[in-house]
Amino acid sequence: MVLISKGISFQAGRHVLIGFTVERYENWHPADITSAMKKLGVNFIELNRRVFAELPAVLPQLKGMHTAFHLPIVDDDGWDFSCIAYQAQIDETIAILNRHHRDMGLQHIISHPSEAKFASKPIDSSEEMLFAALSRLQIPVFFENIANYSPQEFRAFYERAKASLGDRCAGMCYDAAHFQVSGYDPVEQFHAFRDIIRCAHLSDCRGDEDAHLPFGAGGDLPLGQLLQAMQKSGYSGPITLEIRPPSSGELRAYIRSYMTLLRQLDPARYHQARLRLVLLRPLLSYLSR
Numbered sequence: 001m002v003l004i005s006k007g008i009s010f011q012a013g014r015h016v017l018i019g020f021t022v023e024r025y026e027n028w029h030p031a032d033i034t035s036a037m038k039k040l041g042v043n044f045i046e047l048n049r050r051v052f053a054e055l056p057a058v059l060p061q062l063k064g065m066h067t068a069f070h071l072p073i074v075d076d077d078g079w080d081f082s083c084i085a086y087q088a089q090i091d092e093t094i095a096i097l098n099r100h101h102r103d104m105g106l107q108h109i110i111s112h113p114s115e116a117k118f119a120s121k122p123i124d125s126s127e128e129m130l131f132a133a134l135s136r137l138q139i140p141v142f143f144e145n146i147a148n149y150s151p152q153e154f155r156a157f158y159e160r161a162k163a164s165l166g167d168r169c170a171g172m173c174y175d176a177a178h179f180q181v182s183g184y185d186p187v188e189q190f191h192a193f194r195d196i197i198r199c200a201h202l203s204d205c206r207g208d209e210d211a212h213l214p215f216g217a218g219g220d221l222p223l224g225q226l227l228q229a230m231q232k233s234g235y236s237g238p239i240t241l242e243i244r245p246p247s248s249g250e251l252r253a254y255i256r257s258y259m260t261l262l263r264q265l266d267p268a269r270y271h272q273a274r275l276r277l278v279l280l281r282p283l284l285s286y287l288s289r
């Protein structure tokens with residue numbers, strides 16, 4: 001922090017929120033990752049259930065940050081809010097989120113439609129259960145398009161969510177890679193869903209694999225066209241970079257992707273971040289060892 005002069009003041013809220021999914025990464029504790037990101041000027045992070053065990057250390061780092069929380073998904077967690085046998089885990093997640101949403105800086109929750117029926121071993125589930133659980137959260141919910149749903153199926157799902165949850169269903173989380181890997185043009189789909197898009201997940205991907213690649217690493221996503229479409233449409237919601245660098249020491253891949261977005265969407269902050277990068281060079285080379 002010492003390295004950052006008072007001259008580079010950072011005002012969240014006046015700019016597009018661009019950030020990362022933060023969870024333990026190899027030997028890096030999420031509190032340390034969050035702290036490093038704040039030094040770079042990152043004003044937004046997305047959390048998931050894996051942060052709960054680390055909350056005491058992470059909460060102090062979240063002061064002044066805006067956050068989103070991604071609910072459990074079948075692929076990563078083995079269950080989601082629609083899974084009938086997981087009521088205890090669902091209740092516990094809701095209790096923690098409702099207790100801590102203010103100190104976590106939570107702005108919104110991200111939920112997928114139920115994916116239980118697509119699991120390798122199908123799990124008993126119901127959409128009513130998903131909506132009933134979500135209605136108990138005190139935070140607005142954004143629904144994310146998933147690769148298993150066509151755009152038409154997702155729109156129909158969203159309408160059912162809206163009918164069930166009313167204002168608690170606050171918009172869509174647009175995931176560009178989920179459209180791309182299932183054969184839909186993400187730019188066309190951005191326009192098609194623009195009326196309900198309130199936040200976005202961006203990462204690059206290859207073929208039909210949702211590889212969570214950083215930008216500029218040989219993926220297929222038409223990023224330039226997409227960022228242009230977002231900018232032209234006046235998009236100003238939060239953007240989460242959902243990238244998983246292929247190996248450790250790839251911190252620069254995170255930063256390059258972040259800078260690519262800033263440059264296009266928030267040029268003023270891009271210049272501030274470049275300055276910060278120079279100041280942070282010793283820290284970055286330490287973290288990239």
Ligand SMILES: [Zn+2]
Binds near residue numbers: 070
């Ligand atoms: Zn997701």
